[in-house]
Amino acid sequence: MKRIALFVITNLAIVVMLGIVASVLGVDRFLTAQGLDLGLLLGFAAVIGFGGAFLSLLISKPMAKISTGARTIKQPANAMEAWLLDTVRHHTQKAGLAMPEVAIYEGEPNAFATGAFRNSALVAVSTGLLQTMSKEEVDAVLGHEVTHIANGDMVTMTLLQGVLNTFVVFLSRALAYVIDRMILRNEGEGPGIGYFATSIVLNIVFGLLAGIVVAWFSRRREFRADAGSAQILGTPRPMISALQRLGGLEPGELPRQISAFGINGRTGGLGMLFASHPPIEERIAALRALGN
Secondary structure (H helix, E strand, C coil): CCECCHHHHHHHHHHHHHHHHHHHCCCCCCEECCEECHHHHHHHHHHHHHHHHHHHHHCHHHHHHHHHCCEECCCCCCHHHHHHHHHHHHHHHHHCCCCCEEEEECCCCCEEEEEEECCEEEEEEEHHHHHHCCHHHHHHHHHHHHHHHHCCHHHHHHHHHHHHHHHHHHHHHHHHHHHHHHHCCCCCCCCCHHHHHHHHHHHHHHHHHHHHHHHHHHHHHHHHHHHHHHHHHCCCHHHHHHHHHHHCCCCCCCCCCCHHHECCCCCCHHHHHHECCCCHHHHHHHHHCCCC
């Protein structure tokens, strides 16, 4: 199963780390001698939650390059690289975007788009994709990735993750306080070790539940990107053909922080809850519903 982006995993790790650092430094001011200050806790949760999400977003492009070994095309070395640059330029101009960085990486068929800003993004395709697809199909895939950028999907996902993070941090600490006081019977002035241990465990559990919500949004986002490719090319046929070809191939593995921005991913079973992409068959059916 292709899991939801390392974006989510990285974000969860950052939120947990920030929470631990805040506790060590004594920033947990919402824990007072009179009890739990819910207003301060909510403010603390928002700072940690959105901080983690936006930090993940800001490092998404360099992390994608490092983790895939993607090579940015600065000067095309051959006709294929020149065609890739021209095609992405055409699509981004049609979408009213600045030219993103275009890169190639070694791997099985896949592609992705990422970046913190719509006009400073990255579009990358694998060598496997270029070797197995026709130019028309690659053109459709590039249209799909440019649509992700045009729709601001990376930022929207970050805002959603920030909201969810806020609730994760808030609920994990509020429940940890209750458990520490009422179940573990800590009667000291400050929180006990039970509070810190429980808050970390709950942070992870609630973070995984939040990941299900983010995965659901990611699947909706894929349908919109498929439709956007059809609009850019003037017909859904190339995107349908590209998806049919991908349906018969093993999807290339992407690092988890960018797998949600890839063109393809495995789905099925209970893993569907965390899948960043809907089944290929559903995507094809949605495109066919658009007509020719």
